[in-house]
Amino acid sequence: MAELDYFNDTHRMVRDTARRFVEREILPWIDEWEEAGEFPSELFRKAAETGLQGVGHPEAYGGSGENDVFMKMAVSEELMRSTSGGLVAGLGSLDIGLPPVWKWGSDELKERVVPPVLRGEKISALAITEPGGGSDVANLRTRAVRDGDAYIVNGAKTFITSGARADYYTVAVRTGEPGYAGVSLLLMEKDTPGFRVGRNLKKTGWWASDTAELFFEDCRVPAANLIGPENGGFYCIMTNFQMERLMLCTMANMTAQLALEASLEYVQQREAFGRTLSGFQVTRHKLAEMATDVEVSREFTYRVAAKIQAGENCIRDISMAKNFATRVSDRVTYDAVQLHGGMGFMREAVVERLYRDNRILSIGGGTYEIMNEVIARQMGL
């Protein structure tokens, strides 16, 4: 078992806490929340009280430490046992919104913003993608023009996780010349005049997470809310993507794992032509292939995580892991629905949700094609 190699006793303890949290606070209601298209905001506070929101964030601001990659993975794996990628993405929007603040924000900004988010009192979101494009970050259009001690921000963002109910938005803006050297990060606060949340978008999957449009009209944002150097935001965004992509690998691996587990159970109960589905060799071989794919993908993700933990540059490897994991989860969730027959198409079957939730994983945080671009560039092509 790979787990014996990568996870220590502390990780196992935290994993147990996360598992109990999921069993007690999420699983009894998750179907209801998925249908309602949201989970209660109170869950942010409950997760924070158990310490889960602080995992991966600095101790100085109320977290448990930012450098333990496997602790973060253990928690993410267990949260995925909620069977709802949307809940995990929504509850976890702080993991993409907050790190730029505590890495590159001013001391005042860190002290004001990070602790209330880690206590679950405030919600943090990351806003990079625009209606005009998400992959081409270097050419984003939301404009921030310096005016005395503030920036005047105009533009729009879309597909933002926790976009409707966040309090703090880490927003990518253009402060300078065209291209990547003119991009900065600014912290936008919800009560800023001129800031408006648009539609809460209806989606194929991730129903329990809110995904919104944001509009900025002459928003006056204090210059002190700048995160990192002016025009140095592109580097911050790309660095931030690395952990997001690792978490997306974990989501893909767990989506595939859960689909495999549900299928294994189903084929041993369901009968056709006088035997259980597992009595057909074609079914057994299908499951053997699914299990092999899941195992290999998880192992590779762990290996990449270990390299990140050791401080190695993993831009190429993390991109490979994301593409491999999502290809596996695409195949495994498809096959899991197939093995369930008509029941696989029914909302009451967990594989139906896994199949829908899975679809975003090769799009969000850098598409499959962009990952291949990154890999090719790292290969010198």
Ligand SMILES: Cc1cc2nc3c(=O)[nH]c(=O)nc-3n(C[C@H](O)[C@H](O)[C@H](O)COP(=O)(O)OP(=O)(O)OC[C@H]3O[C@@H](n4cnc5c(N)ncnc54)[C@H](O)[C@@H]3O)c2cc1C
């Ligand atoms: C549910 C959900 C939640 C999200 N949450 C967030 C969030 O919290 N914050 C945030 O900022 N964004 C978020 N996103 C946005 C997500 O990161 C983007 O959708 C993604 O980066 C792709 O951008 P795009 O949708 O604009 O597609 P586009 O960039 O328009 O791409 C369209 C297609 O063209 C391909 N393509 C683009 N450029 C190239 C190229 N150079 N070579 C080859 N092919 C290319 C892409 O791979 C894709 O297949 C979310 C999206 C969804 C659906």
